[in-house]
Amino acid sequence: MAAVLESLARWAIPIGALVSGVQYSMYNVEGGHRAVLFDRARGVLPSVVGEGTHFLIPWWQRAIYFDVRTRPRNISTTTGSKDMQMISLTLRVLHRPDYERLPKIYQSLGTDYDDRVLPSIGNEVLKAVVAQFDAGELITQRELVSQRIREDLLKRASEFGLVLEDVSITHLTFGKEFTQAVEQKQIAQQEAERARFIVEKAEQEKLAAIIRAEGESTAADLISQSLQKAGLGLVELRRIDASKDIAATLASSGNVTWLPSGGSKAGGSSANYLLNL
Template identity: 25%
Template sequence: MSSDRQNWLFWGPQIIGVLILAFLLVSLNPVRFVGNGENLVVFSWLGGIQREALQPGAHLVLPVVSQTIPFDIKTQTLTFKNGGENTYGPRVVALTRDGQEISTEVTMQFVVADPAKVYETLGTDYIDRIAPIVRSVISSETSGFSAQALYSTKRPLLQAQIRERVAGNLGPYGINVLDLLLRDVSFDKDFVSAIEAKTIAENQLAKKDYEIDQATQEAKTAISEAQAEAGRLGAKADALTKNPAYLRVVQSGVLGDTLDTLVTR
């Protein structure tokens, strides 16, 4: 047997084994590269969902029996708006306590804080699962306010209550709510017209009340001045009656020598 044949018989199986292993490694792709702002959830047919998601970097994963599911862990936005890009659905419509309909744009900022929990409870289409929750909370919380309260001063309170409740509902699913905003809240046109008419009437009534109050104060001032003048005149009359000498002083000051002339004639 030649030396070449001997070498092949010795090294051939090893070379073939290496090639087969290399082929399997390439075809089965056991290496997973995780990019920045991303996590990979590992699901194994042997052990189920791996509790800790794979962080950015390179990782070895058992082929065939395992699969990986990517999750975006950067800040995401869920927007309800009529038209526009990156909009999940139309404006949210809800009823107030007194049956008035309001319509609002909604923007919620959130992050996937626990990808494994999100995959386990909501799946990969988690946006479609959390959107109805947000709509439901908005409708529920809005029903606790009157339309007039939301039209005037209570809108920030409603927004805060919605944000707190949505955060509480989504937290157990592995999602952290960063912020939730209600924008461009609109009301029924007839309701707005009625509120504006009421406001104008109230302003006019307040103006009339102010004018009446001012007139009353001016009248009181005039009466006080008249009473004071009457008091001064009464005091002078009393002084003249009780003190004739004072009368002569006053007469001389007013008429001078003319009084004496008139008296002596």
């Protein structure tokens, strides 16, 4: 038993050293990440290590990890337009590093490459593009402005090994003076539309009055012509109709008493009436 324990003790140190060496010579690259190796003799190795478990020489080599997933970043700037209006813009960029260029990126920029590159080139491109448009064009041609910014920013980012998945303008505001001018212009346009409506309404009412007057004049002319054609006969007919209406009204009234007006004559008779008050 003692011999076995002595044998195990003799092998424990070499086995422990071997296990420790194997452990330190292994490294894992997580999903969505890449790694580059720094060698003490050769510097940063040109190859890129993908996901999974890999081996290196302990102490002699070291793994540097990069997150290569697409990440968002906002870039804000305040600059002047072509007509000297102050514009505030915020740009949203989805970016990732170019996998094959990670060794060069680490050598020139380090692991915080996006903090070093994106703010500077983003401000540069925004100022250059906005200066080509008037303030009004930035509103009416927003898609063209966004496209121009995207093209220029893609070109500049590729020089540093960055890939931009998407570039879009998320915020665009103007200076206080320009905003007030736009509001006053809108108010003036609304007042002009209101005045135009009032004028059109007055014209329609005037036209309606003219048409109404012409109709009344035509009706009066027709009545006059009818009277001229009918002569006194029409007037007499109207008088007889009125007399009939009066007689019918008096006959139906209970407060009317009829008295004879005299003797009867051939062919007719007449009577007087009194009102019983």
